[in-house]
Structure formats: C-alpha cells, structure tokens
Amino acid sequence: MSTVLFALGSAMILIGGLCDLFGAIGLLRFPNFFLRLHAATVGTIGGAVVPLFGVSLVALGSDFLGSMRYPIAGASAITAIIVLLVAPAGSHILAYAAHKAKLIKWKKVCDHLEAKKP
Amino acid sequence: MKRTLPLLLILALVVVFAYLFATKGVISAPTELRPLGKFYLEKCMIGGDFAAGSPEAVTSILWDYRGLDTLFETSVFFLAIIGSLMLFSFKVKEVVREQELTLVVRSVTKIAAVMILAVSASIALHGHLTPGGGFQGGSALAVAPLLVLVAFSRKILETSGLSLKRAIVIRSLGLMGILLTALLPLTLGGYIMQNLPIFPKYIADQLTSGSLIFYNVFEYLAVGAGFTAVFLLISIPEKNFVEEEK
Numbered sequence: 001m002s003t004v005l006f007a008l009g010s011a012m013i014l015i016g017g018l019c020d021l022f023g024a025i026g027l028l029r030f031p032n033f034f035l036r037l038h039a040a041t042v043g044t045i046g047g048a049v050v051p052l053f054g055v056s057l058v059a060l061g062s063d064f065l066g067s068m069r070y071p072i073a074g075a076s077a078i079t080a081i082i083v084l085l086v087a088p089a090g091s092h093i094l095a096y097a098a099h100k101a102k103l104i105k106w107k108k109v110c111d112h113l114e115a116k117k118p
Numbered sequence: 119m120k121r122t123l124p125l126l127l128i129l130a131l132v133v134v135f136a137y138l139f140a141t142k143g144v145i146s147a148p149t150e151l152r153p154l155g156k157f158y159l160e161k162c163m164i165g166g167d168f169a170a171g172s173p174e175a176v177t178s179i180l181w182d183y184r185g186l187d188t189l190f191e192t193s194v195f196f197l198a199i200i201g202s203l204m205l206f207s208f209k210v211k212e213v214v215r216e217q218e219l220t221l222v223v224r225s226v227t228k229i230a231a232v233m234i235l236a237v238s239a240s241i242a243l244h245g246h247l248t249p250g251g252g253f254q255g256g257s258a259l260a261v262a263p264l265l266v267l268v269a270f271s272r273k274i275l276e277t278s279g280l281s282l283k284r285a286i287v288i289r290s291l292g293l294m295g296i297l298l299t300a301l302l303p304l305t306l307g308g309y310i311m312q313n314l315p316i317f318p319k320y321i322a323d324q325l326t327s328g329s330l331i332f333y334n335v336f337e338y339l340a341v342g343a344g345f346t347a348v349f350l351l352i353s354i355p356e357k358n359f360v361e362e363e364k
Contacts, residue, residue, distance in 0.1 A: 082233065089226035096220060 005061025012054025019046025032106045033098055037091055044087040052080035171319045172246040172327035180251065181333045185311040189300055192337065196293055199344045203286070206351040208359040219269045227269035234262040242338035246327035252337025259338065260345030267353050275350070285347040292340025299332045 019042055026039025056073040059065065065072065098104055099113055108114075151159070162170050162178040170178030180188050218224060242255025266275055276282075303312035317328035 082230075085226060086230055089223050092222050093219060 002061040002063055005057050009054040009057030009059075009061065012057065013051040016047050016051025016054065019043065019050065023047055033104045034095060034106065037095055041087070041091050044083065044091075048087075049080045049084045052076045052083070056080070167314045169314070170327065170330065171314050172325075172330050174246055174248065176249065177246050177251050177327075177330055177334070181330050182311075182313045185300070185313075185333075189296070189311065192293075192296060192340075196289075196340070196344065199289070199348060202348050202351065206354075210354055211358040211360050218271055223269050227265050231262040231265055234258060234265070238262070238338070238342070242334050243331070245334040246330040247325065252334040253341050255334070255338045256341025257345065259342030260349065263346045264349050267349060272350065272353050280346065280350075282347055282350045285343045285350060288343035289340050289347060292336045292338070292343065295336030296333060296340065299329050299336065 023039045023041075023043025023046070026042065027036055030036045030039055053076070056076040059069045059072040059076065062069055096113075158175045159173075160169065161183075162175050163173045170182035172178045172182075238255045238258035238261075240255075241250035241258055242252050245251035245255065263275060263280060300311045303316045304310055306316055308316050311329075313328040313330070317332070318326070319328055320326065
C-alpha cells in the first residue's frame with residue numbers, strides 16, 4: 001500500500017515539476033498577456049496544486065514518519081485545495097481587468113466578453 | 119547563445135554544491151542544545167516566575183522583557199491611525215450604487231474571507247506558542263474586510279455590521295485592553311507590565327503564558343479594526359467627499 005502511495009505521489013510531484021518548467025518557458029516565449037497568463041496558470045495549478053497533493057500522498061505512504069504523517073498530509077492537502085480555489089480567481093480577475101482596460105493589442109479570434117457589452 | 123555557457127556553469131556549480139552538501143553532511147541538525155538556546159529557554163520558559171512563561175522567545179521579548187518599548191510602539195501606530203482618521207474627517211455623500219466584481223471573484227471571496235478570519239485568529243491566539251502574534255494576526259484579519267470591500271462594495275460591509283464607527287470602537291476597546299493589562303499589576307502590588315506571578319501561567323491546563331495571550335488578543339482586535347477603519351476610509355471615492363460649510 002505504501003509503495004503504491006509513494007509511486008503515485010512521486011509521479012504527481014514529477015508532473016508538477018514538468019508543469020512548472022513548461023509554465024516558465026511559456027511565460028518567457030508567449031506573445032501577449034493572456035497567453036502568458038495561461039502559462040502562469042499552468043505553473044500554479046499544475047506546478048503547485050498537483051505536487052502538493054503528491055506530497056500528501058507520499059507522506060501518507062511513509063511509515064517511518066509515524067503519526068506525524070497525518071499532519072503533513074493534511075496540511076499539504078489543505079494548502080493544495082486553497083491554492084486550487086484562490087489562484088483561478090486571481091488569474092480570472094487579472095484577465096478581466098486587462099480586457100476591460102483595453103490595454104492589450106492582440107489578434108482576436110473570438111471575444112464573447114466584448115460581444116456581451118452594449 | 120552568449121549566455122548559455124555561464125548559465126550552464128552556474129547550473130553545474132549548483133548541482134555539485136547541492137550534492138556535496140547533501141552527502142558530506144555539511145548541514146546537519148545539532149544533537150545537543152547550544153549555550154545560546156539554553157539561555158533563551160531558561161529565560162523564556164523554564165525559569166520560574168522570572169521567565170516570561172512562553173516557549174516563543176520573540177513574543178516573550180516583545181511583550182515581557184521590552185514590553186514598555188512595544189507599548190509605545192503600539193501607541194505610535196495608533197497615533198498614525200488617529201492621524202489618518204483626522205485627515206479623512208470630511209462629510210461623505212451617500213453612495214447610491216457601487217460596481218461589484220464578477221461572480222467568480224465574489225464566490226471565492228466569500229469562502230476565502232472566512233478562511234482568512236480563521237487563520238488570523240490562529241496566528242494571534244497561538245502567538246505565545248508559535249511564530250506570530252497580535253500584530254501579525256491583526257494584519258491578516260484586516261485583509262478579509264479589504265477583500266470584501268474590493269469584491270463586493272463598501273455598502274455590503276456596512277450593512278453587514280462593520281461600519282467605520284464600529285471599527286473605531288473595536289480599535290479603541292483593544293487599545294483600552296492593552297492599557298488595562300499593562301496597568302493591572304500596579305493595583306495588585308506589582309510593577310507596570312509585570313507578567314508571571316500576577317497573571318496565571320496556565321488557564322485550565324492550557325499554557326497561556328500569563329499576560330502574553332491578553333496582549334496578543336487585544337493587539338489583534340486593535341490592529342485588525344484599525345487597519346479596517348483606514349481601508350474603509352480610503353475606499354471612499356474622492357467625488358463623494360462633501361466640503362463642510364464654514
């Protein structure tokens with residue numbers, strides 16, 4: 001059981017590292033604000049929430065921690081849930097404000113927010 | 119391409135040093151108490167009535183050993199808040215309608231504000247056990263009304279019971295509590311801001327560290343309400359200020 005948990009958790013931490021790397025590359029290379037925001041979101045959700053869940057799984061599977069593994073697992077799971085809740089709201093309102101201020105020049109394909117306004 | 123070589127060099131150095139540090143045991147946890155740690159532990163926790171009665175050295179020093187200094191620091195902070203209240207002593211026109219942010223932000227704010235309240239209370243109430251304390255907890259507490267202020271409106275904060283007047287009253291009550299806790303030992307035959315023999319170290323078998331928990335709680339209320347008052351004031355749009363008649 002602990003081996004399964006450890007393997008699953010390690011895989012999630014590895015996925016998190018990859019997401020962070022891709023997010024960093026995207027943050028450097030993407031052309032405009034909205035796309036860079038997308039890359040940053042990949043970094044926060046994929047690169048922070050997923051590995052935190054992984055950490056909690058690894059902690060649950062580590063028998064040598066004794067009863068200390070439950071606080072570690074619980075704290076990292078709670079942190080992951082809070083980041084999962086709060087980070088999208090932050091990037092949402094950043095994108096909303098940038099769109100509303102009309103600061104970004106970009107080639108539009110589809111803009112429902114613009115169409116909704118009178 | 120010119121930067122690739124130095125970057126690779128830095129990466130290689132970091133990896134090599136990390137490997138050396140991890141394997142050669144350069145960084146390792148000490149197995150016995152150092153003299154400085156022993157000194158702090160004796161002076162803060164296990165020194166009988168002459169200690170502060172708290173395992174947290176920073177809080178012990180802040181509210182016990184140099185308590186008067188912190189008392190005057192707190193009064194400087196509150197003078198600053200009184201000054202900003204003075205600056206904003208305009209009459210304010212009634213605001214008819216204010217814009218709210220989108221549904222996503224409002225829903226998340228509802229959940230996050232409650233969590234911020236819980237975390238700030240935990241920071242303040244555990245100030246004598248773990249890093250943190252009244253000022254830090256109060257600063258975290260003030261973020262919750264600020265979030266509500268931004269995501270919803272000033273009006274909602276006022277109709278749900280947190281008006282400017284009430285914030286100032288809570289702030290004054292907190293300040294009064296700090297002063298009373300500081301002056302109480304004088305009436306019981308002690309010194310000003312005396313901690314341990316006057317205040318109990320344990321309340322109901324819980325370590326409360328004498329007066330430290332009272333200072334932390336009152337400072338928490340005072341700082342949180344003070345910051346909230348200032349946030350409420352600076353959220354008023356300038357065009358709603360009415361000049362007073364002479």
